[in-house]
Amino acid sequence: MSGHVVPLRIYFGIFAALMLLTAATVWAAFQDFGILNTVVALGIAILKATLVILYFMHVRYSSGLVRISAVIGFVFLVLLIGYVAADVASRGWMPAPAPIQSAPLH
Amino acid sequence: MILFGFNLLPAQASTAALSVDLVYLYIVAVTVFFTALIYGLVMFFSIKYRRRSESERPKPIEGNHLLEIIWIAVPLVIVLTMFAAGTIVYFYIFHPPKDGIQMYGVGKQWMWKFQHPDGRREINDLHVPMGTPVKITLTSEDVIHSFYVPAFRVKTDVVPGRYVQTWFEATKPGEYHLFCAEYCGTEHSRMIGKVIVMKPEDYAKWLSGQDVSSTGPKLSMVERGAKIFQDMRCATCHAPGTAAGLGPKLEGIYGHDVALEGGQTVKVDDGYLRESILLPTKRIVKGYQPLMPTYQGQISEEDVLSVVAYVKSLTPQAAPADAVAGGTPSDAAATAGTAKD
Amino acid sequence: MQTQKKPSYLSADHTIGSWLLTQDHKRIAIMYLVAVTLFFLIGSILALLIRLELLTPAGDLLQSESYNRVFTGHGVVMVFLFLIPGIPAVFGNFLVPIMIGARDMAFPKINLASFYVFLAGGVMILSAIVFGGLDTGWTFYTPYSSSYATGRVTIGALGAFTVGFSSIMTGLNFLVTIHKMRAPGLTWFRLPLFIWAHYATALIMVLGTPVVAIAIVMVALEHLFGFGFFDPTKGGDPVLFQHLFWFYSHPAVYIMILPAMGVISELIACFSRKRIFGYKLVAFSSLGIAIIGFLIWGHHMFVSGQSAYAGLVFSLITYIVAIPSAVKAFNWTATLYRSSVSWKTPMMYVIGFMGLFAIGGLTGLFCANLAVDVHIHDTYFIVAHFHYIMVGGTIMGYLGALHFWWPKMTGRMYSEAWARLSAIFVFFGFNLTFFPQFLLGYLGMPRRYHFYPEEFQFLNIMSTAGASLLGLGYLFPIFYLMWSLKKGEQAPANPWTAKGLEWETTSPPPTTNFDKTPVVTEEAYAYEK
């Protein structure tokens, strides 16, 4: 029939994994890894999102075209955020004029 | 460059003008050449091979890899040379020099307010000396404006909430247009002015002339900043010269890095000083409580510029002249006039 | 091979409902044609008002508010209601299914919905202009648009949001139709270049439009409820709005020019009876423009407070995106070598396009240059550059397409003499209007100025004279094309003996395009057969 039918145990397995990862991300939030906290939180979120995309949305069993369209959205999103963050971060680099005092001229 | 009675290039009245024009003329040459090449060939082929009879069946030409490579490589090289020329001019010419006068400007909906370092204030007009680099720090009180002097080939958007830096060195005396180039509302086209370039001696004479615009004694920016520093009772926490009061001491910090709460460090420049005045709890110096109230809305952008100039003067600079100009804070406080302009 | 006379899509049904609720991509295209032409006329009237105002240095025709509303209206109507939908919605909708041998678009209902969403957006924008006016410029820069603008910014901006949604629907329809519904034997490299161009355009529509949609929603939220996204007094960064806006709006200028390039490829092949020189390269350069087009939006922000190093990267990649356009121009020119060129009206528009697109494309190199852009940003040089691309490129392509496929769409021929005369008027009127603006730009006259210093007056007078000639040139087609609908002679199935599936069915084609799905055996543009 239309599309690949996924066996029940895979659905429940993925659901359990998602629950586990939710617990993990909440636990990790209260530990102090310094800057790593953001990386861990985002990593777990990406992992959960990939699981949902691959199994619940059947991308794992779909044609190449669907796989590309599943990925391309995130690629352009990373491009947007990366470029804007790079600009904001590098705004201070242009060497501002060396600090000189006012009114040298009399 | 004069052609048919009107000129094609605006006056070249700054050091940057010539190099920008040279890059411009180089690209014009490339444009004229390729337009003539493409359009000439199109017209030539269309006329030479115009259809004589409906039964003509020209031989198909699939393509030619060599030609394709040529007209990818050659344009690529040409555009990269344009990129190189533009970037070199941009980074070297637009690199602000060490010396020169520091001026301040505030864009407000539909007028420009300039301040000379000695406190002289002007609306829409800006007198500058010839031959010395003029650095101008700009901010806006409402929307985005753009400080544009075509004769100097200089333009920078004046973004509210931030300091923006640009500089030029005028080379020809005269009056040049000053435009606002970023659409800023109803009177956008009225937000124009004049940049009057004068010989250094005329400029000095003009500076010492009667400053008609502000009442009360002519205070330099630093002196005015000191007065505001007192009036706004900044001294209660940042008392100059005393040990660590409630607020961090302000002497000797300008231009150096300062450690912040949460581990980062920040270079104390004009922008950080302005931000600490208007948004104090944004980045707090290490070891201090976030007690400072925000002055947002109680102090105008010009006064912020004066206070920033005053705080900068608290840091002894290499150039001895500044010590004289800045004067020790106590002198400035003593001469503080009562009239608040 | 004229089978029994099947009713054409026009004569299949004459009730109002059969038109307004149609799912036939051809009828939707005709409805788009009517709506888009109407919006073009409104935009042109606003343009003439601007040119009349700028005839004299003093602002004596309109007050400042109304002048700001006129140029904003001209910008918003022309960009969102004519140039972006223009060729894709009219000719793309009509021809993409026929050219690939399909019966209809993949999602006919979404296609009809896109038309009504487009109309709703158009009505919102026009109501914003009429009642109280939109005076932020078509770029809606904050904090002016979110905190200071007085006019109907929210309705105007949400109108642009709605039209963007219609553009997403069209793009989605094209992508699925081109991928999934090609006739047997029609491999990717046998597709007409018109299809390649619309595929690349659809990619941009789908990937870019949502970002400007969310930027507009954020401006509306800030304008209505005081959310502090771009408000500097609340910590927001106005330059962030410019990033989100130009992330879409630069690729949007490729949405405007790529379909015109597709049209030019078709027209050049037909009227020079030759294959396009280097077909694969021209096809891939459409994709190249679409993809690289997403990496270069920062060249609109060189002086806006963006960091110098980000400007460096944007300038470099902007120069690289010029290469695919140059490749196209050279390949089109090479196609004409040893060909048999017939100077019919569509070909006149192509020859006009070649010259104007060359100038338009090459003047882009000035704007990509860090040093020169500091001087010419937000001056009339920029206005001239994008008008050479949009009016010299897209509108010449649009008129060429209109004159090329008019017999196929309406089954009528138009008078060749009048059509050629109007093409000449358009070409010379255009050059007289916009070439002086290059000089004005470099002399330093800023854009969006209600009045200007006296020394710029001579060039402005030339520009206004050109504008009236150009306006005349655009009026002619309305008359002789309407006339052709009634009295034009019946058009044969293939009046230009052109190659392509759309010429193998009758003109105007039946509702289901083909009696049976065609099988494609030969290469694209096999004119030698």
Next chain:
Amino acid sequence: MSHSAKPGETYYAHQFEDAAQSHESITLGMWIFLITEVMFFGGLFAAYTIYRAQYSAAFDEGSHMLDITLGCFNTVVLILSSLTMALAVRCAQLGKMTGALFNMVLTLGLGTVFLGVKAVEYTAKFQHGLVPGPNFAPHGVHSFGLELYYSLYFALTGMHAVHMIIGAVILMVIIGLTAKGKINKTYNSPIEIFGLYWHFVDIVWIFLFPLLYLLGRH
């Protein structure tokens, strides 16, 4: 429009050649729409990233004010609804329409629970005067960046809630059509397509939960 096809045959619209082409086109169409949704939310995520980097102290304080138990509960509810939706799609594929109906009603229930919890959180914000705008009652130390945090909080969760509401309405329509038999064994692509949309809305929340609730808790 009647969707009855020959028994055993799936129905497909007139412009398609066969059922396989129809199914592939519809799935691809939905995925392309999801690309536009990714970019739509992407603009807000870009703004969040930039302002989080600039005002990390204020954003930390803002996320401390949020009720984490409600956030966790909502995440579990939404992932559960994603599971029930996947089961509904599976039942539809196997032709077991009653199973599909049951799962869809479960999904709708969980969706409304999620929206209910969101409503509770929003009313709490209104009472504490944490809604950005003229009457934003700044308290806490880093009040400056806080208004920006709550602007982004309301924009992100509000846009997500709007997508949930639209999803819930469409789900009700599909449930109605399935109950009436319009959507049946031979024509059930609407369920599958809606499943894709629902999972996407779940993915957005999967990213929203850590970014808004968890960062800065340590």
